[in-house]
Amino acid sequence: MADLRSEFIGIKSPNPFWLASAPPTDKEYNVRRAFDAGWGGVVWKTLGLDPHVVNVNGARYGAVYGADRRLLGLNNIELITDRPLQTNLDEIKVVKRDYPDRAMIVSLMVPCEEEPWKFILPLVEDTGADGVELNFGCPHGMSERGMGSAVGQVPEYIEMVTRWVKANTRMPVIVKLTPNITDIRKPAEAAMKGGADAVSLINTINSITSVDLDLFAPEPTIDGKGAHGGYCGPAVKPIALNMVAEIARDPTLGQIPISGIGGITTWRDTAEFMALGAGNVQVCTAAMTYGFKIVQEMISGLSDYMDSKGIASVDEIVGRAVPNVTDWQYLNLNYVAKAKINQDLCISCGRCFAACEDTSHQAISMSSDRVFEVIDAECVACNLCVNVCPVENCITMEAMTPDEVDPRTGQRVEAEYANWTTHPNNPAAKAAE
Amino acid sequence: MSSDTFTPGIAPGRLTPESYEAHFADLHPALEPHEALVAADRCYFCHDAPCITACPTEIDIPLFIRQIATGTPDAAAKTILSQNIMGGMCARVCPTEELCEQACVREIAEGKPVLIGQLQRYATDHLQEQGLHPFERAAATGRSIAVVGAGPAGLSCAHRLAMLGHEVVVFDARAKAGGLNEYGIATYKTVDGFAQAEVDWLLKIGGIRIEYGKALGRDLTLDALRKDHDAVFLGLGLGGVNALAAPGADKEGVRDAVGFIADLRQAEDLSQIPVGRDVVVIGGGMTAVDAAVQAKLLGALNVALVYRRGRDRMNASVYEQDLAASKGVRIITHAVPTEIIGNGAVREIVFDYVDDTMQPTGQSLRLAADQVFCAIGQTLEGATLPDLDGRKIKVTGTGRTSVTGVWAGGDCAAGGDDLTVTAVAEGRDAALDIHAQLMRNA
Numbered sequence: 041m042a043d044l045r046s047e048f049i050g051i052k053s054p055n056p057f058w059l060a061s062a063p064p065t066d067k068e069y070n071v072r073r074a075f076d077a078g079w080g081g082v083v084w085k086t087l088g089l090d091p092h093v094v095n096v097n098g099a100r101y102g103a104v105y106g107a108d109r110r111l112l113g114l115n116n117i118e119l120i121t122d123r124p125l126q127t128n129l130d131e132i133k134v135v136k137r138d139y140p141d142r143a144m145i146v147s148l149m150v151p152c153e154e155e156p157w158k159f160i161l162p163l164v165e166d167t168g169a170d171g172v173e174l175n176f177g178c179p180h181g182m183s184e185r186g187m188g189s190a191v192g193q194v195p196e197y198i199e200m201v202t203r204w205v206k207a208n209t210r211m212p213v214i215v216k217l218t219p220n221i222t223d224i225r226k227p228a229e230a231a232m233k234g235g236a237d238a239v240s241l242i243n244t245i246n247s248i249t250s251v252d253l254d255l256f257a258p259e260p261t262i263d264g265k266g267a268h269g270g271y272c273g274p275a276v277k278p279i280a281l282n283m284v285a286e287i288a289r290d291p292t293l294g295q296i297p298i299s300g301i302g303g304i305t306t307w308r309d310t311a312e313f314m315a316l317g318a319g320n321v322q323v324c325t326a327a328m329t330y331g332f333k334i335v336q337e338m339i340s341g342l343s344d345y346m347d348s349k350g351i352a353s354v355d356e357i358v359g360r361a362v363p364n365v366t367d368w369q370y371l372n373l374n375y376v377a378k379a380k381i382n383q384d385l386c387i388s389c390g391r392c393f394a395a396c397e398d399t400s401h402q403a404i405s406m407s408s409d410r411v412f413e414v415i416d417a418e419c420v421a422c423n424l425c426v427n428v429c430p431v432e433n434c435i436t437m438e439a440m441t442p443d444e445v446d447p448r449t450g451q452r453v454e455a456e457y458a459n460w461t462t463h464p465n466n467p468a469a470k471a472a473e
Numbered sequence: 474m475s476s477d478t479f480t481p482g483i484a485p486g487r488l489t490p491e492s493y494e495a496h497f498a499d500l501h502p503a504l505e506p507h508e509a510l511v512a513a514d515r516c517y518f519c520h521d522a523p524c525i526t527a528c529p530t531e532i533d534i535p536l537f538i539r540q541i542a543t544g545t546p547d548a549a550a551k552t553i554l555s556q557n558i559m560g561g562m563c564a565r566v567c568p569t570e571e572l573c574e575q576a577c578v579r580e581i582a583e584g585k586p587v588l589i590g591q592l593q594r595y596a597t598d599h600l601q602e603q604g605l606h607p608f609e610r611a612a613a614t615g616r617s618i619a620v621v622g623a624g625p626a627g628l629s630c631a632h633r634l635a636m637l638g639h640e641v642v643v644f645d646a647r648a649k650a651g652g653l654n655e656y657g658i659a660t661y662k663t664v665d666g667f668a669q670a671e672v673d674w675l676l677k678i679g680g681i682r683i684e685y686g687k688a689l690g691r692d693l694t695l696d697a698l699r700k701d702h703d704a705v706f707l708g709l710g711l712g713g714v715n716a717l718a719a720p721g722a723d724k725e726g727v728r729d730a731v732g733f734i735a736d737l738r739q740a741e742d743l744s745q746i747p748v749g750r751d752v753v754v755i756g757g758g759m760t761a762v763d764a765a766v767q768a769k770l771l772g773a774l775n776v777a778l779v780y781r782r783g784r785d786r787m788n789a790s791v792y793e794q795d796l797a798a799s800k801g802v803r804i805i806t807h808a809v810p811t812e813i814i815g816n817g818a819v820r821e822i823v824f825d826y827v828d829d830t831m832q833p834t835g836q837s838l839r840l841a842a843d844q845v846f847c848a849i850g851q852t853l854e855g856a857t858l859p860d861l862d863g864r865k866i867k868v869t870g871t872g873r874t875s876v877t878g879v880w881a882g883g884d885c886a887a888g889g890d891d892l893t894v895t896a897v898a899e900g901r902d903a904a905l906d907i908h909a910q911l912m913r914n915a
Contacts, residue, residue, distance in 0.1 A: 107514035107515070108510075108511050108514050109510070109511075387578040387579075387581045387582040388519075388523065388578055388581070389517045389519040389520070389578040390519050390520030390521055390522075391517060391518070391519065391520060393520050394520035406520075406521075410523065430517050430582075431582065
C-alpha cells in the first residue's frame with residue numbers, strides 16, 4: 041500500500057481525493073458519510089449571504105448516456121446552498137471537529153463587493169475550516185445576478201475579488217475557474233495576480249443535454265421551459281485535462297498549484313490529472329452516480345499504480361506528463377507509424393474497415409472471408425481504426441525505424457527530428473503574424 | 474379419473490392445471506423494453522455484418538438493432554419484415570444459435586452473442602401488437618397466382634405477390650393456415666395463438682384469398698391451376714411421415730411424432746392430451762426433440778430420445794439437445810430399433826447398438842415403453858408433380874420447377890435446410906421471380 045497522504049497548499053488530507061463543491065457536500069449528513077467512506081477532503085457546497093437562494097422544484101439534472109444507460113454526462117441547474125448561512129457554518133464546525141485529519145474547504149460566492157467578503161470570511165474562519173474556494177465558475181442562475189461565472193469570465197474581477205479575500209483572511213484561497221471562456225490561462229493569471237494560493241478547474245460547462253421532442257423543450261425541463269445548466273461527468277474530462285495542462289505548462293503562471301476537476305471517475309483519471317499538473321483532485325459526478333464507496337477503488341487503484349511504478353508519494357506523479365505537452369508545431373513530422381492488426385485478436389467486425397474506407401484513407405483491405413489487413417502504402421497512422429475497434433490492443437500503431445522506406449511516400453524514414461517550423465515541405469513553416 | 478406421472482399406460486391429466494400452464498409457457502419470455510435496450514446496446518454495428526450473411530432471409534440485423542436502440546422499434550420491425558414477412562415466427566423458432574447468433578462477432582469474442590432472435594421478436598411484436606401493417610400493395614397487375622400450401626413458404630410468396638399488385642389464391646389442405654407454424658412446432662415456442670395472429674396480420678396486405686380443405690391431387694390438379702392462373706407456386710410441405718420398419722410397429726401406442734405435436738398445438742386443454750408413462754421417441758431432428766420435450770412436459774415419467782447415430786450427427790441443434798436434457802429427456806445415441814414388443818399395445822422396445830458406420834456392435838438395449846413416437850423424417854406426397862430431385866421437387870435458385878409457370882419452395886423443394894426461415898426466403902424469392910417473369914411478358 042503506497043503512501044497516499046497529500047498536502048495541497050499546506051492543507052493535509054489522507055489521500056488526494058476530495059469531493060467537489062456540489063450537492064454531495066451540501067450538508068453534515070452527506071459529508072459525514074463521505075468521510076466515513078474514506079474521502080480525503082471535501083469542498084463544502086457554496087455558501088452565500090442570507091437570505092439564501094431558492095432552488096427549482098422540478099428536474100435539476102439532465103443526463104447523457106452511453107451503452108446500457110451508463111451515465112457519461114450530467115447537467116445541473118441547482119444553485120448554491122439553499123439553507124441558512126448559520127446552519128451551514130454550524131455543521132461545518134462540528135464535522136471538522138469530528139474529522140480533524142480530513143481537509144475541509146468552504147466554497148464561497150457573495151456579491152462582487154468587498155463588504156460581503158469581509159463579513160463572511162471571519163465566519164468561515166471560526167468553523168476551523170482549512171481553506172476557502174471562490175466559486176467563480178457556476179454558469180447558471182447565479183451568473184445572471186453578477187456572481188459565479190459572471191465573475192470568472194472577467195479576469196479583472198477575479199483579480200480584484202481574490203485580492204479582497206486574501207486581504208481579509210489568513211486561510212489559503214483556491215480560485216475555482218469556469219471553462220466557459222476562450223483561454224483558461226487568462227483567468228488563471230488573474231487569480232495568481234490577486235494572490236490566490238491555487239486554482240481549481242474546471243467548473244461546469246454551459247449545456248443543454250437534450251431536447252424533449254414531444255414538448256419541444258430543452259432538458260432538464262421545468263414546466264415546459266429549460267435553461268442551460270452546467271455540464272460535468274466523464275464526457276467533460278478531455279476538456280478539463282487540456283485546461284489543466286494549459287495552465288501547468290505556462291511558465292508565466294509560476295507553477296500555481298492546481299486542484300483538478302472534471303469527470304474524474306476512477307483512480308486512472310486521478311493519475312492522469314495529476315500527471316498533467318494537478319496537485320490533487322475533486323470529484324462530484326462519479327459520487328453522484330455510484331455513491332461515496334467509489335473512493336475505495338480510487339484509493340486501491342492509485343496505490344497499486346504507485347507501487348507498480350515505484351512511486352513513493354503522490355507528489356511524484358504531479359506534473360510528470362507536463363514536459364510532453366507541446367504545441368502542434370513541435371510534433372515530429374519525421375515520425376512514421378503504421379497500424380497493425382493482430383489477426384489472433386481480431387473478431388472480424390469490420391468497423392476498422394468501414395471507418396477507414398468511408399471516412400479516412402482506404403488503408404484497410406477486406407477479404408471475402410473477412411480478414412482485415414492494413415495497406416501500408418495507404419496508411420497514414422491516423423489511429424481511427426484503433427479508436428473504433430471494440431477489442432483492446434487488437435490494432436496497434438507501430439513506429440517505423442529510421443532508414444526503412446515508407447511504402448506510402450517511397451521516402452526513407454529520417455532519424456532526425458523535424459517539426460512544422462523546420463520541415464522543408466511545409467509552406468506554412470512560419471506562422472502568419 | 475385421476476392420474477399422475479406414475480400412472481401406467483397412456484393417460485391424460487397427469488399434472489395439475491398450474492403445472493400445465495407453467496410447463497407450456499413461453500420458452501423465452503419477451504424482452505421488456507429496458508432489457509431490449511441493454512441487449513441492443515451490445516451490437517457493434519459490424520460492417521457487412523456476418524449475421525446478415527448467416528440469415529437465410531438476409532435481414533439487415535445491425536440496422537434493425539440500431540433502430541431499437543434509438544427508440545424506433547416499429548422502424549426496426551419494418552426492416553425485418555421487408556426481408557422476412559414471418560420475422561415474428563422466425564424470431565421464436567429459428568435456430569439462431571446456428572445462424573445469426575453463431576456468426577455474431579460477440580459470440581466469437583466472448584461466447585455471448587447479441588440476443589438477435591429476442592430483439593427481433595421485440596421489434597416485430599411491438600409493431601404487430603398495435604395491429605399495424607407497414608406495407609402497401611402496388612397498382613393492380615391483373616394477374617392471378619395460385620399458391621398451394623399456406624405454410625411459411627406459401628404465405629411468404631403470397632404476401633410478396635400481393636404487395637407487387639397481383640391477386641393470390643392460396644389453397645391449403647387443412648382447416649387453418651400457417652402450415653408447420655400452426656401444426657408442427659412445439660407449443661412453448663409459439664404461445665398465445667401467435668401463429669394465427671401472424672397469419673391474420675400478414676393477410677392485412679389484401680389481395681390474398683385462402684381456400685381451406687383443398688389438397689393438391691385430391692381436390693386440385695396442377696393442370697387446372699395452371700389453366701386458371703398466370704402462375705402457380707407449390708409450397709405444400711412434406712405431408713407424409715416415414716414409418717418405422719421394425720417388427721411390431723403397428724402395435725397400439727406407436728404413432729408419428731408429427732401428429733402428436735399437431736394435437737398439442739390444436740388442443741383447447743392440454744390436460745386432455747394423453748401421454749405415456751414411459752415414452753420413447755425415435756429420431757434425431759427438431760421434431761423428435763419437440764415431441765420428447767413435450768411428452769416430458771405433459772407429465773411422462775421417463776422419456777428417452779433414441780437416435781441411430783452420434784449426437785454430432787443429430788439434426789436437432791446443440792441448443793435443442795441441451796434443452797431436451799434440461800427438461801429431463803434421456804438422449805440415447807447409436808441405437809437402431811429392432812423390435813417392438815407387446816401384446817396388442819407396446820410394452821417394450823428393443824434396440825441394437827451400432828457404431829459410427831452403422832455396424833451392429835452385438836450389444837442391445839431394451840426400454841420399457843407404453844408410447845413410441847416416430848420422428849424419422851417426412852416425405853413429399855402427391856402425384857403429377859413437377860420433376861423431382863431425389864425425393865423433393867427439383868428447383869432452380871429462384872424456385873422454378875421443370876414445369877413452365879410453376880415454382881416451388883419450402884420443405885417440398887429440393888435444396889436448403891428445412892427451416893421456417895428458409896421457406897420464407899424461398900417463397901419470397903420465387904414471388905420476385907414470378908413477378909419478373911409475368912411483367913416481362915406484359
